[in-house]
Amino acid sequence: MISSLLIIIHKEWRHVLRDKGTFFIVLIVPVFISVAYSLILHTDVRTVKVVAVVPHHSEASRGLIARFENNPVFRFKGYVNDLAEAEKMMRVNKVNAAIVLAPDFEQSHSVQIATDVSNCTMGSAASIYIRAVVDAELSDGSEELISYKMLYNPRLISAYSFQPGIIAFVILLVVLVLTSSSLVREKEYGTIDSVTLSPVALNVFYLGKSIPYSVLGLLVGGITLTVGVLVTEIPVRGSYLVIFLITVLYIFTTMRLGVYIALVTSSQADAFIISWGGITLPVMYFGGVFVPVDNLPEWGQVISDLFYVRWYVDALRKLLIQGVDAVYVVKEVLLMSISTIAITLACHFKLKRLSR
Numbered sequence: 001m002i003s004s005l006l007i008i009i010h011k012e013w014r015h016v017l018r019d020k021g022t023f024f025i026v027l028i029v030p031v032f033i034s035v036a037y038s039l040i041l042h043t044d045v046r047t048v049k050v051v052a053v054v055p056h057h058s059e060a061s062r063g064l065i066a067r068f069e070n071n072p073v074f075r076f077k078g079y080v081n082d083l084a085e086a087e088k089m090m091r092v093n094k095v096n097a098a099i100v101l102a103p104d105f106e107q108s109h110s111v112q113i114a115t116d117v118s119n120c121t122m123g124s125a126a127s128i129y130i131r132a133v134v135d136a137e138l139s140d141g142s143e144e145l146i147s148y149k150m151l152y153n154p155r156l157i158s159a160y161s162f163q164p165g166i167i168a169f170v171i172l173l174v175v176l177v178l179t180s181s182s183l184v185r186e187k188e189y190g191t192i193d194s195v196t197l198s199p200v201a202l203n204v205f206y207l208g209k210s211i212p213y214s215v216l217g218l219l220v221g222g223i224t225l226t227v228g229v230l231v232t233e234i235p236v237r238g239s240y241l242v243i244f245l246i247t248v249l250y251i252f253t254t255m256r257l258g259v260y261i262a263l264v265t266s267s268q269a270d271a272f273i274i275s276w277g278g279i280t281l282p283v284m285y286f287g288g289v290f291v292p293v294d295n296l297p298e299w300g301q302v303i304s305d306l307f308y309v310r311w312y313v314d315a316l317r318k319l320l321i322q323g324v325d326a327v328y329v330v331k332e333v334l335l336m337s338i339s340t341i342a343i344t345l346a347c348h349f350k351l352k353r354l355s356r
Contacts, residue, residue, distance in 0.1 A: 047294055048126045049075045051086050053100040060106040064137045068099070073129055083114055087151065090116040091318065091328045096294070097126040099134075102145075109138055110145040118152040118321040119292050120161040152322050159232035164316035165289035167224045168309055171247070172254055173280060175217035179210050179258030180271040187266060203351050206259050214255045221247055237323025243316070246333060250312040253340040256347055263350045288313045308339035 050068060054061050069076045077095050080086050086098035095116075102110035113130050117123025127148060134146060153160050183206060228234045236243070257279070265271045284290060286300060287309035293301055304310050315332035318324045 046073075046297070047075050048073060048097060048122075048129055049077055049095045049294075050097045050099060050126070050130065051077045051080050051089060051095050053080055053082055053086065053098060054105075055101065055103040056105070058106045060109075061101055064099075064101070064134065067133050067137055071133060074133075083112075083149075086114060090151065091322055091324050092331070093314065096122055097130060099130060108145055110147075112147045112149060114149040114151060116152060116322075117150045117154070117156060118160065118317055119294075120153060120156055120158045122292050122294055123150060123153070124156060157232065157234075159228070160234050160321050161292075161317075162290065163225075163228040163232060163234045164313050164320060165287075166228070167221055167316060168250070168287070168313045169280075169284070169289050170224050171217045171221045171251060172283060172309060174220050175213055175251055175254040176258045176261070176279065177272065177275045178213045178216070179255055180261040180265070180275050181268050182213065183209055183259060183262030184265055184268050184271040187262075188268065203348070206262070206347075206351070210255045210259055213258070214251050217251045217254065218247065221251070234320060235323070236320055238319030239326065242326045242329070243319050246312065246315050246319070246329065246336075249333065249336055249340065250308070253308055253336060253343060256340065256343045260343060260347050260350065263347065283307060283309045286310070305335075308336045311335045 052065050052068070054065070065076070068074045077089070080089070080098070083098060083100055086095065086100075089095045090098075097113065097115040100112040100114060102108050102112075105111070111134055113127055113134075115123040115126045115130075127150075131146065150156065186209070225236075229236060258275070261271050261274050261279075265274060282303075286296070286304045287307045288304060289309065293304050293310060296304060311332040315329040315336075318329055318332075322328075
């Protein structure tokens with residue numbers, strides 16, 4: 001009995017050593033998660049991008065602004081004419097907050113701190129950090145008159161920050177996993193072989209198999225948004241049409257990514273490992289889904305720029321919470337479109353080689 005057990009254990013261990021998928025799960029994924037939690041998942045805000053509204057420059061105002069310029073926590077973006085101009089910069093994610101000094105700041109020490117709290121974590125931290133700098137500058141015992149203006153989410157409801165990421169994540173999970181698994185299953189069953197002998201082109205077959213899961217992803221996204229509106233009362237301040245069109249682009253990109261995964265894998269297990277471990281997990285950390293991009297280290301922010309999911313989350317947050325016009329999400333749409341074209345071309349060339 002013991003000898004039989006040892007033989008089986010030896011056989012299975014050799015199988016584990018040959019199985020790259022198992023090694024990926026056992027070794028790579030835990031390392032990745034450990035590094036992510038250690039270096040990426042921080043609730044503290046690393047950098048606050050800030051501008052200043054200074055009607056009249058004086059020695060007192062220059063001294064205060066110099067503190068922001070020399071503080072490593074802040075990235076001072078210069079001066080603007082008024083708060084309305086600062087709000088425009090907030091809508092395109094150029095700044096997180098604005099310091100508005102009163103015309104008689106040298107005498108009154110009156111300061112208004114305006115923050116974008118569509119991202120609750122960033123907005124709250126920005127207010128606290130700015131207040132600390134102002135207190136330090138005016139620590140001579142003079143009276144301060146500090147007021148706050150919290151834009152887009154004045155009640156500081158944290159669910160507003162997470163809901164766009166949840167919508168993006170649910171759609172990604174449904175469309176990517178189901179599309180790739182369904183197409184690879186056809187490989188395992190041998191259906192693909194019969195398709196190559198039929199008049200149906202491979203690209204038509206893959207597209208036809210993928211569209212139902214794209215529709216399902218759109219339905220799931222709509223349900224998730226509806227639940228968010230009903231349960232967390234997240235506002236929908238932007239155009240429903242723009243939200244719909246951007247979501248369609250996001251789903252199409254995800255669907256094409258699922259097709260590509262199916263083209264480069266031969267089993268459902270491999271497709272699931274790539275979909276989950278290779279794409280979904282990194283998206284959770286680098287895609288702005290649950291961790292604000294500004295909280296990432298600099299190298300993490302560079303990686304984040306490569307994730308089309310990050311741009312969808314940014315666009316959705318602007319449209320839902322800030323209620324911006326379509327012109328303010330042009331950058332996000334363009335970057336998502338580049339990803340769409342790149343993934344579609346990769347699928348095209350891969351299918352072309354398979355059709356030979």
